[in-house]
Amino acid sequence: MIGRIVRSADFERVLGTPSRVRSSHFAVHHVVAEPSLPARRLSTADAELSTAAAPAAHTPVDEKPVEGCWLGTVVPKRHARRAVTRNLFKRQIRAIFENGAPSLPPGLWVVRLRAPFDRKQFVSASSDALRTAARAELAQLVGRVAKRQGGQASQVGNSAPNSAAPA
Template identity: 40%
Template sequence: MQRLKTRAQFQAVLAGATVARTAHFALHRCALDLASSAQPLFASDDVWLGAMVPKRWARRAVTRNAIKRQIYTVSAAPDVGLLRAAHVVRLRAGFDRKEFVSASSDKLKAAVRAELQQLLARAARPAPPPRERSERPPSAPSSSSSS
């Protein structure tokens, strides 16, 4: 597993599709396009992963680092089954500071780990087939005659 490092890599992945969401996290995915340019963003055909934990949602550096560590640890597990693509796990909401008083408690780490496992399990499931739209007969034009 490779880690995303450059701003261009993160921007390319965030421009891709959001493949899974939980209450606090979102997983973005971008297919690797190795032959598209002279200098590709992703040098090898591997799983690429980046973690985005904004200060807006995790004020303390200790908390941000703990969340990032959990993201990389959970994602590196052999049973995760991430596709060969570039992924970004993004924190999209803050954890309640009343419930998680300490900046880096075992309780917070366990909650983050459980939610990340749920996020990655959702991403590993195959996408449901698209729903077929029922054909509605065109509505009759309203007859409003003005004299």
């Protein structure tokens, strides 16, 4: 199961990176990280005295492995004017990513609609043709991401034995 990105700081962090893959309508961004936690607010009742024992040391963030996938969607109104169309795209994005989650590396993922679909070709806001076109394009993007991950792993695996061989 894939979690959802809900904090704007996480969206900004992911969208600040270049897109991993893109198509004519969508772009996929990825960061190997976990979602940020909300700031903890201490009330005066919860606050500890400064003379209390030192807090327990936590493990550094850099040493903690990232587990799980979190997905965020960005479907702007300027590219999909009708709410039914925006919701259709969001549902299709979530469905494709939930099916492809096992082949994806962990981290934060954001799928962004970067160009509108032609309204002359897809007249109805929630037509089966629009749903099929969006799903096919998104499936192709997830396939390309998974293929790149497999290719990078095989390149790393192939380069290690060659570098260890005597010259």
